[in-house]
Amino acid sequence: MPDGLGPALRTPLVDRLALVGMGLIGSSLARVCRRKGIARKIIAADLSPEVCARVRELGLADEVAESAPAAVAQADLVILCAPVGAMEAIARKVGPHLRAGAILSDVGSVKSAIIAAVAPHLPEHVRFVPAHPVAGTEMSGPDAGFASLFLDRWAILTPPPGTDPAAVSTVVDFWAAAGSHVEVMAPAHHDLVLAITSHVPHLIAYNIVGTAADLEEVTQSEVIKFSAGGFRDFTRIAASDPTMWRDIFLANKEAVLEMLGRFTEDLTALQRMIRRGEGDGLFDLFTRTRRIRRGIIEQGQETAAPDFGRGRADPAD
Amino acid sequence: MPDGLGPALRTPLVDRLALVGMGLIGSSLARVCRRKGIARKIIAADLSPEVCARVRELGLADEVAESAPAAVAQADLVILCAPVGAMEAIARKVGPHLRAGAILSDVGSVKSAIIAAVAPHLPEHVRFVPAHPVAGTEMSGPDAGFASLFLDRWAILTPPPGTDPAAVSTVVDFWAAAGSHVEVMAPAHHDLVLAITSHVPHLIAYNIVGTAADLEEVTQSEVIKFSAGGFRDFTRIAASDPTMWRDIFLANKEAVLEMLGRFTEDLTALQRMIRRGEGDGLFDLFTRTRRIRRGIIEQGQETAAPDFGRGRADPAD
Secondary structure (H helix, E strand, O other), X not given: OOOOOOOOOOOOOEEEEXXXXXXXXXXXXXXXXXXXXXXXXXXXXXXOHHHHHHHHHHOOOOEEOOOHHHHHOOOOEEEEOOOHHHHXXXXXXXXXXXXXXXXXXXXXXXXXXXXXXXXXXXXXXOEEEOEEEEOOOOOOOOOOOXXXXXXXXXXXXXXXXXXXXXXXXXXXXXXHHOOOEEEEOOHHHHHHHHHHHHHHHHHHHHHHHHHHHHOOOOOHHHHHHOHHHOHHHHHHHOOOOHHHHHHHHHHOHHHHHHHHHHHHHHHHHHHHHHHHOOHHHHHHHHHHHHHHHHHHHHOOOOOOOHHHHHHHHOOOO | OXXXXXOXXXXXXXXXXXXXXXXXXXXXXXXXXXXXXXXXXXEEEOOOHHHHHHHHHHXXXXXXXXXXXXXXXXXXXXXXXXXXXXXXXXXXXXXXXOOOOOEEEEOOOOOHHHHHHHHHXXXXXXXXXXXXXXXXXXXXXXXXXXXXXXXXXXXXXXXXXXXXXXXXXXHHHHHHHOOOEEEEOOHHHHHHHHHHHHHHHHHHHHHHHHHHHHOOOOOHHHHHHOHHHOHHHHXXXXXXXXXXXXXXXXXXXXXXXXXXXXXXXXXXXXXXXXXXXXXXXXXXXXXXXXXXXXXXXXXXXXXXXXXXXXXXXXXXX
């Protein structure tokens, strides 16, 4: 079956690509770069010896470097694929080893905090193009990656004012070659948009799963049995990597608290409608929300299959 | 491909089955009863002439009755498959026409309120066994139904004290034949369990989709584009039938407000952790919540495929 990624490029976009961090995102990037011929040479690095060993076994890279500095020392394009909270330490370590003219990018889910943490450690001669591919699954690690993870998803670039346009253009081309649509915006706006489309949704999913787990009147066994009533949908994103998500909430505190405030206000209004038995207000909201999903499906960001097409992929069926 | 429902029964469990309401649930019941030979004759009724015409076109029933009273007048087992708020009016209309010894059941998502609304309209000689199959999709109407909707899902029965055990046993067998596991519990406990596993999850999904739609700083187009960061998961259940859900919140007010109170308390604690930068508390919760999903997958209530197996069923791939 075709993977939707189309033919490989005639010539690589990048000569030597270094991926620092080989989890879900780094390993998916390695796979799509290999599949599409985006880089002539892929050099991988990871703090964990187990991950490095697995990357070697899976043959995901042309070289697994001894260390992050060793990986970046030879690269034209370096992409940091690590949790937000690890970015500063990595930048401090690799900064002095970056080549003149190299482009440094990242895949972090928060942009203002990463720019503040990373930029001070970069030499003048390095071009920094922060990026965020809005794609992922609830799985982690090098085995969880796949080449089409970024296909038809959006990659957001947030280059600081004055960034070399040629470097931005290379990173745009890189993500387009991986199958993504690309948008450029200011870091602060990115952080606000992602707070509502990703961070607060994760927070409330984690929260309701925690609430359900802590009840005394309803057992965990009952929560599990009867989860098909809606609850199970939330457990998917509440199964995402804990380190990654802790870092996101700490690094995007302001925007998350702002959007969470809006969510809570609206929820309080809904609660009041229920208490007062205001059916019309509920019905109006429930009708409006249907349209948003239709838009998401029409724009190719969601499957049109009922129930996410869940049944069809379920080995239990 | 086998549908997982196994061979048909040797002899029907029910002679004449009346389904009042032919939306997602009623039409799925018609399909599985046909497929498994659960009833000798299936009689369908629906308030909407369009739905009745469609049921005829699809050949889902042996007979489409003129009215709900005409449908129930000949039935041994009657199942009301209508929104919670419509149950009282239906019971009032069909009550006088029910046969002596007939069993009346329903599929409503709230049980105490339905018992209070329906029971007073039933003659002494009718046996009432309230039920709730915990299954569904975000789609509505007779075209959305399918025979395996109830397969491996749970059906909860809430017979009032003193209900004829033979009638309970017939309804247990009915749902087992449709592929479900069956549990019997008190109506009030059902309403509390479903408040946390279904009603509050729907409420917060509707709420965050509403919040996102109303923002001024982030456009709807941005919400749609970048929804793959987590938001799109919530839009599925926020696309469910507005009438059905309005009725549920009004009919299960007390339990929903109670569980919503717990959710909000917990969310306030999380908000405080973020504001204070308490990463350890966040990390602990995010680790605990992973386990619940594992339980749900192990118990066959969820697919183990990453991202709900979404990609594989996506026609865009």
